[in-house]
Amino acid sequence: MSLLRGRPRRQRLTLAVLGAIVALVMLGPLLAPHAEDVVVSAPYAAGGDGGPLGTDVLGRDVLSRVLRGGGELLLTAALAALGGTVLGSIVGLIAAVRRRWLGLLLERVTEIVLVVPGVLILILVGTAITDPSPLLVAAVLALLATPWVARVVVAAAEPVIRTGYVEHAIASGESTWSIITRDVAPNMRATLLTLLGLRFVEAVYLVSAAAFLQVGPQPPEANWALMVRENAQGVLLNPWATAAPSLAIATIAVAMTFACDRHRMRETPL
């Protein structure tokens, strides 16, 4: 794999773990021994009776539901992260290259976004719309992330913009868009990739917290966050019914954070 070659071992490891998880989530529905809403044994049967991880509150196979429950979560989080990073980068780069007032406006807007926990905004949307689609949830999260990303990008673009060739491009009257896409953004690849990864971790957090509060996926859908909520009361009977989906969310968040952390540490000024 060309993606893995020439990188430090720890980063290779985190990328390999990430790849394995994504593959498992994608192929999971094919590997699952049971459908997501089939009752296979008594509720909260311990591991071994119904399947390796036992059964949940309704007696459904936990392993099958874990294998089926990650796709929507990951896809929503990935869309939200991508949308927020792209929008935020565009706004941030325009603010950095040309429009100083846009930077000041960003400061004020982040101040407002900062004081309202994102989970609450998702709850508000979930209250007014009975069944928000994953696409809508991703769009709301992307919009919430935009001012954050933009602020970081403005700060990170500062040294790039002060380089001679960007100053030359500005002075020779190149269009803002061409300066951004040809001179500035390519030199900020590492920062933008790290931002994308960190936004993904944050989006996994928010999407799963919202799903946990039943904004988005509805029962009997198999969804990791929803599984934790449904089976919380039976944590003493079959701990795997809550621990397995929790560990799944945890593994993804941790692997992505480490991938970004490595990246940030190796990052060298261009």
Added chain:
Amino acid sequence: MKPAAAAAAIGRLATAVCQTALRFAIVVVVVACLVFVLADLLPGDATTGVVERGASSETVTAVRERLGLDRPRTERLLEQLGGLAHADLGTTARGRPVRDVISEPLARTLLLGGLAFAIVALIGIGAGTLLAWRSGRAADRVIGVASTVVLCLPEFVVLTLLTVLFARWLGWLPAVVVPSSDGGVAITMLVLPVLGLALPTTAWTVRIVRGAVADVLEMPHVQTALLDGLQPARIVARHVLPLALPAIAASLATSCATLFGGAIVVETFANYPGLGSVLSQGVEARDVPLVTGVIIVVTVVMVAAFAAADVVRGLLPDVTPR
């Protein structure tokens, strides 16, 4: 301190407080407007939660009139903002004042969040300072990795894993909160929710404090104090923490927002009767006034936290490199 200097310091404090108060009052009003407009633009309103499915259109119109939803948008917005000025949050779709519905749960959530915040502040500042002081040693590296692992986890994931460990395998603590008849909650039942809530934010704070303190430790006056052989505790208390405080205060204010959002999730998991359960009911009943009321209350608490951090920053010289 000379009287004149003291008067100047008090004057500076007063100015800082007033400026911050004004700025954050504006934030509250803007958030209230945004939440109102968002709730209003989205399809479905409080009526949907009250009327039965398939009710006649006359019933729906009557309910809309009772809730005052038939009046023009600007009139309702102005009324809501006017109510905010004297702490009136309006009425829920079921006709009870929002303030009465949320006051007790708010107190319980503030207890949960306050305990978690105490842990975050104490351990965050203590461990962060210690790690910066011993930077590069084994403890620094181990805790550095551990905090990276913990800080990215959702609170309910941490709480689940703690519950499985302490309630199921070790059997030390109860798994869910069972309030007594008067609504009180035993302290042992609070341990797991508070820890689950506090751990990710503590990990985050440890990292921020470590960074802020490490920056100050490199400054010339601290190096001089070290070379002069001053006691480490004295150097940290007198020469390091005061300079690192603005960055720490800003981070602690941000963690208030994280803790509040997390508390709502943790409460639902642990069955704790706080704002989280009010919100869950509000979401289930599509009670828009109730949900917006909770959001505005949370905003006010958040704004108070940020204002406090701002005042701290205004008092101290901000020398921490960004």
